[in-house]
Amino acid sequence: MTDQEWKIDRYSGIPLHKQIEDFIKRKIIHGEWTVGTKLPSQRALAARFQVNRSTVVEAMGELYAQGLVEGKTGGGTKVCNNTWSLLSAYASLDWNSYVKKGSYHPNFSIIQKINREEFNEEIIRLGTGELSKDLLPVSKMESVIKKMSFSKVALGYEEPKGNIILRQTVSKHLERYDIQASPSNILIVSGALQALQLVSFGLLKKGSIVLAESPSYLHSIKFFQSGGTQVIGVPMDKDGVKTSLLRQYKQQLSTDLLYTIPSFHNPTGITMSEARRKELQKLCREEQLPMIEDDVYRDLWLDDPPPPPLKSKDKEGNILYVGSLSKTASPGLRVGWIIGPEPVIERLADIKMQTDYGTSALSQSIAAEWLSEGYYDEHLKVIRSALKRRREKALQLLQTYFGGSAHWTIPAGGFYIWITFPKEIRVHELFEKALKRNVLINPGNIYDPAASSCIRFSYAYSSMQDLEKGIKVLAEIMEELGGSR
Structure with missing residues (x-):
């Protein structure tokens, strides 16, 4: 305002x-x-x-x-x-x-507030889902741009599915995950979020039902609901979405689609086990349940690589696979991709042309250069090392300040730690009190209405010093609210 x-x-x-x-x-x-x-x-x-x-x-x-x-x-x-x-x-x-x-639903007021406050330079951001500014590859990107031949860069519109060189590069890039995708089966999008929007507009009708893990990032955005689609949460355990419940949900609710983040899940940080992935894929085949695999965090492993993507085992074309450079390289590029059967990609490409006439041609050219010339892999080594140090620092601080009260996940990669506080702690009140002290958190009920005593904690954005300062503030407020240390 x-x-x-x-x-x-x-x-x-x-x-x-x-x-x-x-x-x-x-x-x-x-x-x-x-x-x-x-x-x-x-x-x-x-x-x-x-x-x-x-x-x-x-x-x-x-x-x-x-x-x-x-x-x-x-x-x-x-x-x-x-x-x-x-x-x-x-x-x-x-x-x-x-x-x-x-017709487009407004977001939760608390998310609108978070979106505004994240641009306040005095705020310590403990929930932000992006890399710290000092982890972004500024000098390498500058080098990429300087080496590019602008005589080959399209400054006009690209074709509906996106720059052919970038699609060929992405096709080659996906081979490392055993995903076979021809350029004709790839649509370049303005970040993974647009891929989900296009699916919502192009493949689902009013009254459709989408299943998603609970908690899930999908519950924090409104474009499925704005199109008349209902999003139903399916509980998780340490191995991922509970497939034992999924069949029951599918049969009782006549579900149209499943959305999953199997690797370094947002917001819990959980990685779906290989056994659970096999169960999930078998169930979806038997139930004829199409799936969106959101794999934007895959390359941010800190201990060991996660199991292969679900898409790598998909020989029937049942899975729409979403990837992006936003979490690993640059959110500002706004470059991602969605992989799927050609009729689906043609449909989504048509809608994309109607909405924005294509992702920035310049960004696509930079992304193609970044992926094809080895810059991406060099950068991953740097940020994995940095994120691992930040994760260890965050876990140490959590143990120091909350070891006797709260409990949390220990992620093997990605950005997030899912923290559960004592039930007497009102996370909404914690949010407001922390904000007054210039600390911004993401309450868990953004991602699951029942997660009223949880927060999504990110170690990717704030500096080591700010992580400590912010966690200390939360601990002080928690004592005020009645939580024990």
Whole structure:
């Protein structure tokens, strides 16, 4: 709601409350906050502008007096109806009514809050699912770009399935996992998330049912639900999704699709055992249940490589396989891929052309160079070593501060540790109190409504120093909330 680039000027001769008043007034006058727009709470504004709440109260008092905003008990403060009669000869459109009519579901408010706060430079991010900035291959990427011949780089549109050189490179890259995929069976996408969106739009109808592990990253995004698809969680154990329950779910619910992250699962960090993978594949064949295998964390093993992908054993074409460079090399490139039967890839490619007319041609050229010239494998050695040190540090800190109370998974790779706190700890309250102290966590109920005493902890983003500082803050808050150490 607030403009993250605007800041109070404490050296200006203009009083702080007047600066805030003028800022809000500009948002109203320029139509950025239209009639009916709900303003943040006074507490939130005070935190955003780093001023006393009394300063915000004074600014809002002026806006009330000028008839620009109004407040109702329990309804918060909103831009009111007579705003535009004061400032313009024309009535304002009620954009909020359009916002409410949109078919795409809004995300959970807490996820929206996390997405905003992650760009606050003062925040220690203990849940972020990406590599630290100092682990991104900046110098190597710069070298790749400098060596590229831009006479061969397409600055126009690429063909529907993506750059043919990149698809050939990905085809070759997948052979290391015993996945045979012709370039015609590969669609280049703008990250793995777009692959899932295309499946949702292109292969599922309203009323479809998708099964996913519970907890699962899939429960934290809304595009399946926005298309009228229901996502049902299937419990996990230390070996992955419980196949003993999966058959029952499939038969009772007439399921259309299974989504799984078998290697270094998001958010639990669990890796599906080889035996469980065989059980799962056998069951899906027998039940004619198609599967999406999300394998974006595969190359981030820290101890030993995970078992082969499910797709490597798929001779019937039942599995759609998703990969990406976002977790291993650069989230900013926005390059991923989905592998599947040719009719499926043709269908998804058609939808992709209708939505964005193709992933960035420049990003595709960089990705092809990155994968084909050995840069990718060199980089993996560096980040595996760094992530292993971070994981060990995180586990040591967790043992020091929570060894007598919480328990957690020990991941063999990826980014995440799934922490379960004592049941008397209210994770939502922990989230709010931690945020006030500039520590950001990802509550477990984002990924499973029943995981109210869990958090997804990431050791991939924050520095060693920030990991320790952040965990110490959580321990202090946990004591305040009644958890024992």
